[in-house]
Amino acid sequence: MNHFTSFEDVEHPQKLIRQVIELKNNPLFSERGKQKTVGLIFFNPSLRTRLSTQKAALNLGMDVIVLNINKDSWKVEFEDGTVMNGDTQEHIKDTVKVISSYCDILGVRSFATLKDRREDYEERVLNNFLTYSSVPVISLESATLHPLQSLTDMATIAASGITRPKVVLSWAPHPKALPQAVANSFLQWTPAIDADVVLAHPEGYELSDTFAGNISVTHNQEEAFAGADFIYAKNWSSYTSYGETPAVDGDWTITAGKMELTNRAQFMHCLPIRRNVVASDSVIDRSLVYRQAKNREFAAQAVLHNLMETL
Amino acid sequence: MNHFTSFEDVEHPQKLIRQVIELKNNPLFSERGKQKTVGLIFFNPSLRTRLSTQKAALNLGMDVIVLNINKDSWKVEFEDGTVMNGDTQEHIKDTVKVISSYCDILGVRSFATLKDRREDYEERVLNNFLTYSSVPVISLESATLHPLQSLTDMATIAASGITRPKVVLSWAPHPKALPQAVANSFLQWTPAIDADVVLAHPEGYELSDTFAGNISVTHNQEEAFAGADFIYAKNWSSYTSYGETPAVDGDWTITAGKMELTNRAQFMHCLPIRRNVVASDSVIDRSLVYRQAKNREFAAQAVLHNLMETL
């Protein structure tokens, strides 16, 4: 594994998932990362990813440098060949070459803008990091994927020990337009576990065929919930009418009543969650969401450990 | 000691004060905190508390993760049961459960809003941390108390070796309305030292009986200063007309002239201080304020050390 930015970067995803579960069962401190520095670069806010990745690095004895790039540093230019006489102060090429020269591993978070689909799905920020970094790159969530979250989620599901669970990824309401990254990434990773995956969303919220092409899809949330072992809730804005939030028939909020349709399913969400919008308090309070959050530490630790093998 | 958020959390305050003085006399580095992480969560600005607590943790070999929560992360919701379709992005319950899962000790700073007395004195933010944190909580100043400051102040006074000193807590002017936290906390801690405590403030600036009920109060600043060994200056806004700043008769700025009324008293303040408003330059420049600031490091170190005993 040379980078960790997508399911496709991982040669042995099942093995990686097992490593996360092993760390969860036996948290491990080591000096493996001594005199190694991980740089965590944030274009966008972060709580879990920021803290869990720091903690994972510290568990490995690594040094951590955190940078809120637009606040602490200079405004970044992404266009090539531009005459930079506007308000951007440094070209991404220069930024990444320089930062990576001080680090052994580089993490970057940069969200979709939801304005231009082609631009978001080209993953311009992430790909600039991949192009210009001299060290391995970890995605701390990119415009279209969130692999640390999905690795965590697969490990959380696999650790349950349920044989071929029915896993429902259900769209849920949200007051703001959100990227498709978590949903895309979740679907991209499900082949790594033995599960029956169903995608439930209102019309107009179809995901890209790249991720949902082989997945069974329904617009009937209640039908999807029947017999489910895991309900994974997430909001996303439209991929087809890109970034828009078309009107939705019926109430997609996940309630205790809907959970009763399932096979005593466990509720999952990546957090932060809008309580009583995405799901009701009672659903969240009896859920796996905190276990998922804690497992983020072990996922990050497994990934950092594997990337260090290549140094 | 399971938490450190108030004088009432401390079983043996005199012993804790002695530990601070011992650290002051013999600063100590240890590996006691190796592979332990303290998370410092700031809802409000901080200089001394931020730096001294970091330094204290480093002295103990701990790892430190600092988060300016509203800037680096998500806007926090405090109401229970809310339908979160407004601008708050994550419920405090989820925030605290998640953050504490990555830490061994959790510090939090959150000031009073001075809008609603009941809300401030209920210590909603701090109590959410106490309720939902899975690890010991340290107050880095809450709405109504600042125990790390008060522990420091008691240690600074006790280290002077003066037998039963006269200690005056004097209100002083300030251009902005400030919380009562430092004053409340100071009075709450004075029983831990053998001192004659006098509280001097203008009419309208009475503190809560919870803290000032057993303290001798005067509205005559000069009378209070007579024979004093320590003058502790602090501004606060009204507790009775909550958060307001009623007009004050006379000039309460602490000057060299007023200090001459004392028994060569030493001047104390928690900093930051508005020079020539709270006290004149000449008073501040011959004061204990920097010794107090440095003692913050030893107070934090003693507290962290004691909390680690419970891990």
Added chain:
Amino acid sequence: MNHFTSFEDVEHPQKLIRQVIELKNNPLFSERGKQKTVGLIFFNPSLRTRLSTQKAALNLGMDVIVLNINKDSWKVEFEDGTVMNGDTQEHIKDTVKVISSYCDILGVRSFATLKDRREDYEERVLNNFLTYSSVPVISLESATLHPLQSLTDMATIAASGITRPKVVLSWAPHPKALPQAVANSFLQWTPAIDADVVLAHPEGYELSDTFAGNISVTHNQEEAFAGADFIYAKNWSSYTSYGETPAVDGDWTITAGKMELTNRAQFMHCLPIRRNVVASDSVIDRSLVYRQAKNREFAAQAVLHNLMETL
């Protein structure tokens, strides 16, 4: 060396430059800085300086505390004797005395305001740190000098092994008014290397005689480039019409065509660089700029190492 804020602080600059080159050739990790804390205080944004100094400190086993002082902490007052009833919250004297009490070495970055030449050239912020800090101070760029950058630049030039190179410091265009700090500092340090130094800038952009007094100056950029071994580009605003940007005849952007006038010169810049304004893409992409940036780490490490000798 008691501080590192100017060329004049360094007793043996050649020796220091050699140490930087040695670190570059043999990067060194040590435990020399164990239980030592460096505080890095930023009044202004920073990328390279922030990250390279952190990395250098970590290489030495030091603990690092970073503070964006105006965002994380309190607004700082610089006037002495002021009645602080405005919007500044803490006097620089108090800030520095307190911060330095928690640190073993203190770094500070504070740019010129370009409003008042006397104020900027008096280096008020830096000098307050020097006056009130109880520990050695490192400039992370001050109003008029940037010694870590210049030490780096001298080491980068010296490491080339070219005998008595011709080094041209050339003004170049920029959309905003910038300080003279990098240019001043570069000229101040050139006596430490054996080089033929030429300063090229448009009329109206004369630097202070303090730094440029002994340097050969031309207003003809192309003439300056003839036979040059190093072209060091930098924008600065006017020193004489202080902070202004008088109109410039001709195009001072550094292009591949102009580089052909040189003795196959290597292009240098401190970054961040406005591409296709200061210099064209093709010039930057075949330059020493990333080597310079990486050498910042070794310069900071050499300086920290030397300052620790005094502790």
